[in-house]
Amino acid sequence: MKATINDVAKQAGVSIKTVSRVINNETSVRQLTREKVQLAVDELNYQPNLSARNLAGAKSFSVAYIYDNPNAYYIIDMQEGILSACKKQGFELLIHPCDAKNENITEEVVNMVKHARIAGLILTPPLSEMPEFVKSLVDLDVKVVRIMSGDVAPDELSPCVMVNDREAAQTITQHLIDLGHKDIAFIAGDAKHMSTIERYKGYRKALKASNIDFNKSLIIEGDYSFDSGVSGAKQLMSTEGNNTRPTAIFSCNDEIAAGALFAARLMNISIPEQLSIVGFENSPFSRQTWPKLTTADQPNGQIAEDAANLLLSQVRKQKNQVTISQYVPKLIVRDSSAQCN
Amino acid sequence: MKATINDVAKQAGVSIKTVSRVINNETSVRQLTREKVQLAVDELNYQPNLSARNLAGAKSFSVAYIYDNPNAYYIIDMQEGILSACKKQGFELLIHPCDAKNENITEEVVNMVKHARIAGLILTPPLSEMPEFVKSLVDLDVKVVRIMSGDVAPDELSPCVMVNDREAAQTITQHLIDLGHKDIAFIAGDAKHMSTIERYKGYRKALKASNIDFNKSLIIEGDYSFDSGVSGAKQLMSTEGNNTRPTAIFSCNDEIAAGALFAARLMNISIPEQLSIVGFENSPFSRQTWPKLTTADQPNGQIAEDAANLLLSQVRKQKNQVTISQYVPKLIVRDSSAQCN
DNA sequence: TTAACAATTGACAGCGCTGTCATTTTTTTA
DNA sequence: TAAAAAAATGACAGCGCTGTCAATTGTTAA
Numbered sequence: 001m002k003a004t005i006n007d008v009a010k011q012a013g014v015s016i017k018t019v020s021r022v023i024n025n026e027t028s029v030r031q032l033t034r035e036k037v038q039l040a041v042d043e044l045n046y047q048p049n050l051s052a053r054n055l056a057g058a059k060s061f062s063v064a065y066i067y068d069n070p071n072a073y074y075i076i077d078m079q080e081g082i083l084s085a086c087k088k089q090g091f092e093l094l095i096h097p098c099d100a101k102n103e104n105i106t107e108e109v110v111n112m113v114k115h116a117r118i119a120g121l122i123l124t125p126p127l128s129e130m131p132e133f134v135k136s137l138v139d140l141d142v143k144v145v146r147i148m149s150g151d152v153a154p155d156e157l158s159p160c161v162m163v164n165d166r167e168a169a170q171t172i173t174q175h176l177i178d179l180g181h182k183d184i185a186f187i188a189g190d191a192k193h194m195s196t197i198e199r200y201k202g203y204r205k206a207l208k209a210s211n212i213d214f215n216k217s218l219i220i221e222g223d224y225s226f227d228s229g230v231s232g233a234k235q236l237m238s239t240e241g242n243n244t245r246p247t248a249i250f251s252c253n254d255e256i257a258a259g260a261l262f263a264a265r266l267m268n269i270s271i272p273e274q275l276s277i278v279g280f281e282n283s284p285f286s287r288q289t290w291p292k293l294t295t296a297d298q299p300n301g302q303i304a305e306d307a308a309n310l311l312l313s314q315v316r317k318q319k320n321q322v323t324i325s326q327y328v329p330k331l332i333v334r335d336s337s338a339q340c341n
Numbered sequence: 342m343k344a345t346i347n348d349v350a351k352q353a354g355v356s357i358k359t360v361s362r363v364i365n366n367e368t369s370v371r372q373l374t375r376e377k378v379q380l381a382v383d384e385l386n387y388q389p390n391l392s393a394r395n396l397a398g399a400k401s402f403s404v405a406y407i408y409d410n411p412n413a414y415y416i417i418d419m420q421e422g423i424l425s426a427c428k429k430q431g432f433e434l435l436i437h438p439c440d441a442k443n444e445n446i447t448e449e450v451v452n453m454v455k456h457a458r459i460a461g462l463i464l465t466p467p468l469s470e471m472p473e474f475v476k477s478l479v480d481l482d483v484k485v486v487r488i489m490s491g492d493v494a495p496d497e498l499s500p501c502v503m504v505n506d507r508e509a510a511q512t513i514t515q516h517l518i519d520l521g522h523k524d525i526a527f528i529a530g531d532a533k534h535m536s537t538i539e540r541y542k543g544y545r546k547a548l549k550a551s552n553i554d555f556n557k558s559l560i561i562e563g564d565y566s567f568d569s570g571v572s573g574a575k576q577l578m579s580t581e582g583n584n585t586r587p588t589a590i591f592s593c594n595d596e597i598a599a600g601a602l603f604a605a606r607l608m609n610i611s612i613p614e615q616l617s618i619v620g621f622e623n624s625p626f627s628r629q630t631w632p633k634l635t636t637a638d639q640p641n642g643q644i645a646e647d648a649a650n651l652l653l654s655q656v657r658k659q660k661n662q663v664t665i666s667q668y669v670p671k672l673i674v675r676d677s678s679a680q681c682n
Numbered sequence: 683t684t685a686a687c688a689a690t691t692g693a694c695a696g697c698g699c700t701g702t703c704a705t706t707t708t709t710t711t712a
Numbered sequence: 713t714a715a716a717a718a719a720a721t722g723a724c725a726g727c728g729c730t731g732t733c734a735a736t737t738g739t740t741a742a
Contacts (some may be wrong), residue, residue, distance in 0.1 A: 056700040095419050358693080369689065
């Protein structure tokens with residue numbers, strides 16, 4: 001049957017307390033003893049019992065991933081990344097989906113954290129972008145790590161893993177500029193999401209860097225949906241009115257881009273010959289359109305694993321690892337963008 | 342601070358063992374006592390500590406959802422449905438993604454079940470369709486519930502929640518027949534998946550019921566991907582060769598249908614005027630195409646919750662709930678199917 | 683009415699581990 | 713070389729609960 005700490009202690013010829021010290025990486029164990037114990041651990045393939053640990057100890061070995069589901073692909077990637085880190089470090093992961101728009105969300109999560117004795121939390125947008133909510137959690141005795149859009153953490157509430165959407169958006173806009181485009185439209189995502197704001201900033205920055213005049217009529221409000229891509233592109237490419245027709249569209253995510261692509265087809269505009277369209281996120285969508293989308297890729301699994309490791313090192317009170325990591329989504333050039341003619 | 346069983350016992354004026362009996366719904370507690378305890382539980386908002394339960398008891402209060410990720414939307418829906426049931430019954434859910442193609446998968450999962458002392462497992466396709474794998478798990482002391490495609494369970498290994506793809510496929514094919522279509526093509530999903538086989542059977546059954554001759558050239562092999570939809574539709578609609586051009590295409594899922602839709606556009610075939618295309622699954626894809634897809638919807642969250650409840654009642658050894666449920670995906674008529682002319 | 687039985691309840695050990703504190707061993711200092 | 717200080721180790725309680733079994737109470741039959 002499964003080996004317990006007693007078996008290891010017996011095999012190593014030490015007390016269970018010493019075994020406990022070794023598996024918890026505590027100081028005050030002689031090197032020789034440590035090795036003896038480690039050997040026994042390996043031989044017996046011993047793995048500490050999480051329930052016992054959680055019950056006995058002051059600290060907990062559970063962390064939770066709280067999410068509001070904006071995008072199933074994103075969530076799954078995040079979840080699997082976090083899970084992978086937790087598994088490696090012998091932590092348990094609780095999954096807690098919730099609704100960011102729900103008024104009682106703070107209370108709900110606080111209760112959950114208290115009841116399950118959770119040591120740490122990982123938050124992704126939009127939850128990570130709700131300061132009040134984050135504040136309430138930090139005020140409990142729970143570590144928090146947020147994954148957010150931006151280049152630097154917006155506050156000191158918790159460590160963050162930043163995704164530099166701004167820089168990526170600048171790069172992707174620059175890509176369009178390099179192809180000779182000047183009239184580049186921007187179809188925004190939800191205005192409340194930091195990522196939309198950041199991507200917009202990057203877009204503006206790229207224009208400015210190339211001395212391209214900003215044209216407000218090329219900015220369309222959207223909401224990260226396929227539909228907003230369709231209507232946005234229709235509006236932009238309509239021949240009525242006196243607006244400038246863009247030669248390229250920067251869509252705030254791939255869904256919008258897919259919608260724009262579709263609208264273009266309806267209007268008999270060929271992509272990328274007559275119009276370049278780029279997306280953002282490198283979601284499966286971007287490979288399931290024709291032509292395939294030029295987009296920006298972010299390694300979500302890796303970001304998640306990174307965030308989880310950051311959280312776990314906090315929880316274990318190892319050196320206050322203040323290494324705030326930053327990721328910059330990477331331009332992926334596919335077939336939906338081409339030279340402007 | 343959090344109330345423990347001791348607090349409840351004190352408040353109710355009974356021993357902790359009696360409290361334990363009440364919260365575990367055991368017999369041999371007088372009605373009056375039960376009510377007294379329940380009152381104290383409610384007043385103190387007592388919730389049993391999972392770690393303590395798992396540690397002390399012979400039985401475990403953890404179940405796991407093992408999945409191989411074929412489709413993020415599906416997984417998320419399932420996960421949330423299962424989670425909801427577990428929460429209600431005070432069970433903990435462990436999430437375990439894995440790779441069905443991995444050779445050591447059985448060993449991996451068996452180890453995990455043993456180590457985490459898991460009481461029950463929920464399996465979805467493709468894992469639920471791997472008899473050897475399921476057998477190995479059932480042979481452990483762990484309850485299993487499978488979600489599968491079909492009308493009746495294929496074996497006695499475990500209770501199943503069946504999704505009757507066959508009947509749904511028949512209905513959706515019948516829908517096309519009712520619209521006057523006779524040359525109805527079928528683009529298959531992965532041939533290894535039961536769902537593909539079932540949907541194919543339903544398709545054949547509908548044809549037969551209406552005395553429509555089966556035309557093998559209208560069957561295309563696919564793999565549940567957008568690309569296979571594109572190439573399948575191209576092949577079907579090509580004017581070269583001497584094959585019959587279908588007036589309708591039954592796609593084995595929405596992704597295939599989206600691909601077919603796209604191919605049709607490329608070939609200047611207007612949907613649904615010249616060609617009807619139907620999907621299956623009612624995934625977000627189906628609403629993000631133009632025209633929107635006629636498809637079949639399955640209530641994944643509900644199916645999952647059902648499966649979880651079935652599992653939990655097994656685990657708790659409540660009446661051997663042999664109620665095997667069956668779901669039939671429901672036809673959703675949208676804009677991609679129309680009268681044949 | 684009382685013995686015999688069944689139903690109900692409780693005392694207590696122990697699940698596997700960590701925290702506290704006492705004990706032993708080693709190292710340093712005088 | 714011995715005393716003092718520091719490091720390493722262990723004994724033991726107890727986390728919150730369940731399982732076992734004994735004690736108590738209630739119920740039925742004689």
